[in-house]
Amino acid sequence: MPTGFPLGGNALLFNNVELRFPLLGDNIQGVFFHDMGNVYSSLSNLSLRMSQRSVQDFDYMVHAAGFGVRYRTPVGPVRLDLAYSINPPAYDGFGGTTLQILQCNPNASSTQSFCQPSRQNVSHFQFFFSIGQTF
Numbered sequence: 001m002p003t004g005f006p007l008g009g010n011a012l013l014f015n016n017v018e019l020r021f022p023l024l025g026d027n028i029q030g031v032f033f034h035d036m037g038n039v040y041s042s043l044s045n046l047s048l049r050m051s052q053r054s055v056q057d058f059d060y061m062v063h064a065a066g067f068g069v070r071y072r073t074p075v076g077p078v079r080l081d082l083a084y085s086i087n088p089p090a091y092d093g094f095g096g097t098t099l100q101i102l103q104c105n106p107n108a109s110s111t112q113s114f115c116q117p118s119r120q121n122v123s124h125f126q127f128f129f130s131i132g133q134t135f
Contacts, residue, residue, distance in 0.1 A: 011040040013061075020070065027072040035083070036063045055092050055119060063087055064126060076132040088122035095120075 014037030023030040038061055040046045045059040052060055066083030094101050096114025104115035 009039040009041045009058075011043040011046050013037050013040065013046055023069065029070040029072070029077075031068040031070060031081075032066075033068060033081070033083075034063070034065045036061055038062050050087055052090060055090050058089060058091075060087075062089065066126075068128075073131075079128070079130045079132075081126075081128040083126040083128065085122065085124050085126055088124055090119060090121045092117045093120045094118070 014035070016033065016035050018031050018033045020029050020031045022028075038058065040059050047059050047061065049060040050063065052058070063086040064083040065086065066081055068079060068081035070077040070079055094104075094114055094117055096104075100114045
């Protein structure tokens, strides 16, 4: 039964560029960044295209740009980023919870909206928190 959740791939291409600068004192830095990349279905499908051909096509380069703050600690930097995804993926998915989706009967025509696939998009705005260096 289709779920609308990504299944992964066999090739990865990712690039990250950061411009760090002092923000407050010696321990707090600001950063502007641009990320691009994706997980591709196979190495032969690796593409630098910036748009999907259809909601089933995920073999294209996704881009995001944003601003972040780095706080230096003894165990590594605490990172807080806000990004804007320029071309987020769209996909056919289901709106219900995992339990609701598992209760859908693919052989019966259900009137419940969460049993019917609908076009969905990943949000343009992304928030990221982590501890440690990215590279």
